[in-house]
Amino acid sequence: MSDEKTLAERLRERGISRRGFMKFCAATASMMALPPMMIPKIAAALEQAKRPSVIWLSFQECTGCTESLTRSHAPTIEGLIFDHISLDYHHTLQAAAGDAAEHAREAAMKDNWGKYLLVVDGSIPLKDDGVYSTIAGITNLAMLREVAEGAAAIVSVGTCAAFGGLPKADPNPTGAAAVSEIISGKPIVNVPGCPPIPTVITGVLAHFLTFGKLPELDNLNRPKVFYGESIHDRCYRRAFYERGQFAESFDDEGAREGWCLFKLGCKGPVTYNACATTRWNEGTSFPIASGHGCIGCSEPGFWDKGGFYDALSKGTHDSAEGIALAAGVGAAIGVAAAMGARVRQARADNKEDA
Amino acid sequence: MSGLDSIPVRVEGGPSQDFRTDNLQPVLVQLQQAVEHLLAAGEETTIDLGAMPFSERDEADLRERLGVGEVAATLDAFGPTRIEETRFAGVWLIEHQDAEQRRLTLHLHVARVPEILCAPIDDIADGLAVLRAMNLNLPDS
Numbered sequence A: 001m002s003d004e005k006t007l008a009e010r011l012r013e014r015g016i017s018r019r020g021f022m023k024f025c026a027a028t029a030s031m032m033a034l035p036p037m038m039i040p041k042i043a044a045a046l047e048q049a050k051r052p053s054v055i056w057l058s059f060q061e062c063t064g065c066t067e068s069l070t071r072s073h074a075p076t077i078e079g080l081i082f083d084h085i086s087l088d089y090h091h092t093l094q095a096a097a098g099d100a101a102e103h104a105r106e107a108a109m110k111d112n113w114g115k116y117l118l119v120v121d122g123s124i125p126l127k128d129d130g131v132y133s134t135i136a137g138i139t140n141l142a143m144l145r146e147v148a149e150g151a152a153a154i155v156s157v158g159t160c161a162a163f164g165g166l167p168k169a170d171p172n173p174t175g176a177a178a179v180s181e182i183i184s185g186k187p188i189v190n191v192p193g194c195p196p197i198p199t200v201i202t203g204v205l206a207h208f209l210t211f212g213k214l215p216e217l218d219n220l221n222r223p224k225v226f227y228g229e230s231i232h233d234r235c236y237r238r239a240f241y242e243r244g245q246f247a248e249s250f251d252d253e254g255a256r257e258g259w260c261l262f263k264l265g266c267k268g269p270v271t272y273n274a275c276a277t278t279r280w281n282e283g284t285s286f287p288i289a290s291g292h293g294c295i296g297c298s299e300p301g302f303w304d305k306g307g308f309y310d311a312l313s314k315g316t317h318d319s320a321e322g323i324a325l326a327a328g329v330g331a332a333i334g335v336a337a338a339m340g341a342r343v344r345q346a347r348a349d350n351k352e353d354a
Numbered sequence B: 001m002s003g004l005d006s007i008p009v010r011v012e013g014g015p016s017q018d019f020r021t022d023n024l025q026p027v028l029v030q031l032q033q034a035v036e037h038l039l040a041a042g043e044e045t046t047i048d049l050g051a052m053p054f055s056e057r058d059e060a061d062l063r064e065r066l067g068v069g070e071v072a073a074t075l076d077a078f079g080p081t082r083i084e085e086t087r088f089a090g091v092w093l094i095e096h097q098d099a100e101q102r103r104l105t106l107h108l109h110v111a112r113v114p115e116i117l118c119a120p121i122d123d124i125a126d127g128l129a130v131l132r133a134m135n136l137n138l139p140d141s
């Protein structure tokens, strides 16, 4: 259950000093992809942030999203943020089962009506009145509608909850649908990815904690801070793309030299996500750095867009963008200048007399 | 058993971070502008090097160009933080790590002194209270 202690108080209880707290805020700003000038504001907001109640509903999913979130090693920034929320219901993580689990959900809803955050992973089957997925005898559809009603905001975690995901793949036997196709009149943020980057999930939670509202969203309801630029925009192999240097197979000289994976099916140019900068496994790597092209898992319908190893220029991806990109390969776009323009910086008043 | 050493895979080619991204030059230009700004307006700047593709080679190049200055400090709070002035006065490299010494952030900070080095007012007040209590309990000499 939520309580009255602020995040700053909880950190102090764990022996983290004021300097440690400021460092935590710097890392949180970086995690939320906010410029460093926001660090003092984050500190001021987190000083006051109360512990929010979170109800997490898992529907037609593979538990990959939860696995992603819980794969980080403690103590991390993600861990501290995650510890601070009051996770009142989550099938996989809660100790309670059966009726006790459902009572915990109902109690959390009652105690925090209008204030709790609803997190959903998995799509919702609509066909045949939703009988293809039920929890405690309640269809996913009915449970979503009931819990969404009292939520302050909804976070659709993973491509299934955000866009229907793999369950929606043609011919979509269960009539799988995204949360946003069912619920209206509530703020909904999509955090797609199969699974999403854990830092991005906690970044959105941290934003809610810090500012009491959801971050700014793009036209697909994704947080702009994480999904505002394509993988291609931020890819370290971009210089090879600009020079027209492409790996032609996974074991040729170009692949060994780290050349661009466009011809091997990389969907980075039409995929919006933070993998290229945030990376995975505590910032260790991401698919392109491991030699495999991006499969576009944070985009709607990625499962029905042709082969993962077909180049975008082959035209199977339902976008004219791929063809245009192929035509533009090697064009001197000036990646360095573009990247330089995105360098996040901050200026804070220096009150000290010179 | 930990790490990748136990996996019997032979990696061909150089290390995966052994490349340049072309982002060093824009960072250096921005750094120059930040120093000009500090001198002209007294305003600090922080550049988050994690916010852009920046390889290990880029970082090594950056460190080589910036060199080592007169001040270096280590902060131990929620894991280590390394604060190093470069050979350019007022240009600092600040690396925050977590308790397991994994990097959280790497910032280029332009300031006369990084704020995080200054003792926090709240902590000074707490310390003063402890000092007063200590002095009250001093045995008479």
Ligand code: SF4
Pocket: A231, A232, A233, A235, A236, A237, A238, A239, A241, A259, A260, A261, A262, A266, A267, A268, A269, A288, A293, A294
């Ligand atoms: S096509 Fe893929 S590998 Fe090539 S630069 Fe773009 S994102 Fe990177």
